[in-house]
Amino acid sequence: MEHNWQIRILDTIEELHKVEELQRIVWPGSDTDVVPAHLLITVVHNGGLVLGALPPGDHNGSIDRLVGFVFGFPGLYSTPDGPRPKHCSHMLGVHPDYQGQRLGFSLKRAQWQMVRHQGIDRITWTYDPLLSRNAYLNISLLGAVCSTYLRELYGEMRDGLNIGLPSDRFEVDWWVNTQRVQRRLSKKARLNLDLAHFFAAGAEVINPTRLDDNGWPIPAESVNFSTIDSAGDQESMIVLVEIPADYLALKEANIELARKWRFSSREIFERLFQSGYLVTDFVHLRGENPRSYYVFSHGEGTL
Ligand SMILES: CC(C)(COP(=O)(O)OP(=O)(O)OC[C@H]1O[C@@H](n2cnc3c(N)ncnc32)[C@H](O)[C@@H]1OP(=O)(O)O)[C@@H](O)C(=O)NCCC(=O)NCCS
Structure with a gap:
């Protein structure tokens, strides 16, 4: 509000x-x-x-x-x-x-x-x-x-x-x-896009994460970089990258895991930017198990 x-x-x-x-x-x-x-x-x-x-x-x-x-x-x-x-x-x-x-x-x-x-x-x-x-x-x-x-x-x-x-x-x-x-x-509320909207447009989460026994997200062991590499000139390609919904709390609880997130996400973000993607949106799913995703689009240089 x-x-x-x-x-x-x-x-x-x-x-x-x-x-x-x-x-x-x-x-x-x-x-x-x-x-x-x-x-x-x-x-x-x-x-x-x-x-x-x-x-x-x-x-x-x-x-x-x-x-x-x-x-x-x-x-x-x-x-x-x-x-x-x-x-x-x-x-x-x-x-x-x-x-x-x-x-x-x-x-x-x-x-x-x-x-x-x-x-x-x-x-x-x-x-x-x-x-x-x-x-x-x-x-x-x-x-x-x-x-x-x-x-x-x-x-x-x-x-x-x-x-x-x-x-x-x-x-x-x-x-x-x-x-x-x-x-x-503007004061007019924007339609809140959730993951379904992006999936319907062919988007894919390239770093699917799972939760550890304490409920903290673990960075994906293998990231689907082939999606990025195969995008080529498909200008409409959309890629989703998950990040922790509460990184400060995760860091407080488990600094080693927080460091793993820093290095794994660094590799993904750098690779995406090098391949011509840019961050154009962000989805935060609220509720008991919140999740957060960057939306990367390819080739939208003039927004
Ligand atoms: C970052 C900061 C400036 C934001 O100010 P704020 O007044 O809390 O932010 P706002 O309320 O305007 O917007 C935050 C939005 O994120 C949402 N949000 C809260 N927790 C979230 C989470 N874990 N993930 C995603 N969104 C979250 C809020 O609900 C709000 O959205 P909504 O109004 O649609 O519900 C403030 O929290 C702060 O000072 N943080 C510490 C210093 C800092 O990080 N500064 C910025 C870098 S220099």
Whole structure:
């Protein structure tokens, strides 16, 4: 359910100190990974954007009640015609007590509105591809796409969410002026596609997983790469890749299994991107035994 969060630009040093504090709550355990207020304010004074959210109905609007923020800055990307501007979104954080209430979505939508006004048509950011909630938000709700896998992008990370695992990331592209993105951000609910829709279109899960005795998913021993290789010029080919529905809990329970997932999924994702596939959707089946799947399509370069 979406609330009427109060979202506004943060541009004073007091407000940006609150963003520092919120980072420590969202990513506990590593003070050196916090983006400090002095850097945030410099970025904000030079074309960057920090948006903050207060709970609905908080009419005195005190920054003490900051519950979410998104932070990004202008950057460049290369094209055959030379560099072009983009917005690089670096952090999105929601206070743990407020997660799962469409606040992340609302902050990204506000960022989308602001960046469009700057005349920029592309926003990029990175996230851990094994985090199902982030994937669902980025790909399914926001309509970002992905064709880039970055190994160990941030080296060794020490905060509580990342410690102990190689910091591999997807870099997503959010083409903010496309119909695809505008439709996902419109108030009209989107038809929620489940696996049956994709199976009906000939899709196949290439890494069928099973659960261990504790109910954790085990990466497939053999991945059906022949599907990828035989796609050739079948532009309509769709491939599904399963990931754990709750990787953070799995990591907490069994770090070795979490590492196996990192390496097995790395191989699959890299192979798919090398073969011209891109991530175009994400399916999360809710319920007692939730399951999560990336949807890869072939050759949809111009979405
Ligand atoms: C990732 C984060 C920013 C998302 O913010 P949020 O306010 O919790 O997200 P939203 O509620 O807008 O959207 C999340 C969606 O994922 C769904 N979801 C929850 N758990 C899920 C899971 N395990 N798999 C798939 N989807 C899941 C939610 O139900 C919601 O969808 P819905 O509104 O259709 O029900 C927030 O959880 C957070 O701060 N996490 C820690 C830091 C982080 O990972 N930051 C991003 C990388 S920098």
